[in-house]
Amino acid sequence: MKIASWNVNSLNVRMPHLKQWLGTAQPDIVALQETKLEDAKFPDTDIAALGYRCVFSGQKTYNGVALLAREMPVDIVTDVPGLADPQRRILIASVGDLRIANLYVVNGQEVGSEKYKYKLDWLARVTDHLGNEAAKHKNLVVLGDFNIAPEDRDVHDPVAWHEQILCSTPEREALKRVESIGLVDSYRHFDTEGGKYSWWDYRQAGFQRNRGLRIDLVLASDALRPRLAAAHIDLEPRRWERPSDHAPAILELNA
DNA sequence: ATGGTGGGTTACCCA
Numbered sequence: 001m002k003i004a005s006w007n008v009n010s011l012n013v014r015m016p017h018l019k020q021w022l023g024t025a026q027p028d029i030v031a032l033q034e035t036k037l038e039d040a041k042f043p044d045t046d047i048a049a050l051g052y053r054c055v056f057s058g059q060k061t062y063n064g065v066a067l068l069a070r071e072m073p074v075d076i077v078t079d080v081p082g083l084a085d086p087q088r089r090i091l092i093a094s095v096g097d098l099r100i101a102n103l104y105v106v107n108g109q110e111v112g113s114e115k116y117k118y119k120l121d122w123l124a125r126v127t128d129h130l131g132n133e134a135a136k137h138k139n140l141v142v143l144g145d146f147n148i149a150p151e152d153r154d155v156h157d158p159v160a161w162h163e164q165i166l167c168s169t170p171e172r173e174a175l176k177r178v179e180s181i182g183l184v185d186s187y188r189h190f191d192t193e194g195g196k197y198s199w200w201d202y203r204q205a206g207f208q209r210n211r212g213l214r215i216d217l218v219l220a221s222d223a224l225r226p227r228l229a230a231a232h233i234d235l236e237p238r239r240w241e242r243p244s245d246h247a248p249a250i251l252e253l254n255a
Numbered sequence: 256a257t258g259g260t261g262g263g264t265t266a267c268c269c270a
Contacts, residue, residue, distance in 0.1 A: 009261080009270080010261090012262095034270085036263070061264070061269085062263080062269065107269075115269095147270095201259085201270090202259085202260040203258080203259040204260085206260095242261090245260090245261080245270080
């Protein structure tokens with residue numbers, strides 16, 4: 001069972017990449033972020049032709065999340081209590097015996113800004129709801145673009161990024177509160193090394209120089225721990241022409 | 256310290 005998270009930065013532009021990647025990587029479940037498509041324009045019939053059913057919560061121009069699976073995801077949540085948010089950033093659904101929460105966490109722009117406050121508030125509200133989900137569903141996977149590098153070993157230049165957006169202490173503490181509901185960063189379950197990233201700035205040849213951050217995470221609940229088989233980041237689609245600035249983060253689970 | 260690239264749009268946009 002292969003579960004992936006991929007910020008595609010416009011599904012319109014990245015549909016050929018998605019198609020290619022689904023064909024070669026053969027994931028079972030894929031969480032997409034930044035689809036930037038309103039629901040009426042979501043290419044669900046094209047995706048069905050590739051062998052995946054999908055659910056989605058999108059908007060024009062910004063944000064947008066989707067979940068692809070071999071079978072239709074059910075029991076969908078796109079809005080959480082206490083968060084009247086027009087921005088489409090969360091999609092929770094059940095696939096088989098798994099509960100999957102796909103997050104496109106707010107970027108936050110700059111530490112101390114209004115968007116930064118929104119980021120921390122959004123995460124606090126979502127964390128509360130994830131606690132409710134965890135209480136109801138023992139097999140919980142929380143994945144997505146967290147827009148937070150958990151630790152300095154997830155950052156190419158920790159000095160330059162010290163207390164900057166995506167790396168500040170309040171953001172890292174907020175991520176720890178998500179994990180405190182009983183979730184493990186599956187990548188770190190297998191690999192303690194640094195230098196492995198999931199996002200590289202388009203500017204200044206960030207990817208070619210591996211100047212990146214690991215901000216795309218797949219968290220798995222404690223009940224899933226015995227089933228963790230492997231975790232990695234697939235750099236291949238980041239090398240393709242006109243790529244997303246993110247690479248897919250993958251967790252493999254034993255049946 | 257600034258700005259660079261790329262998505263979207265025509266915004267003092269967002270990443």
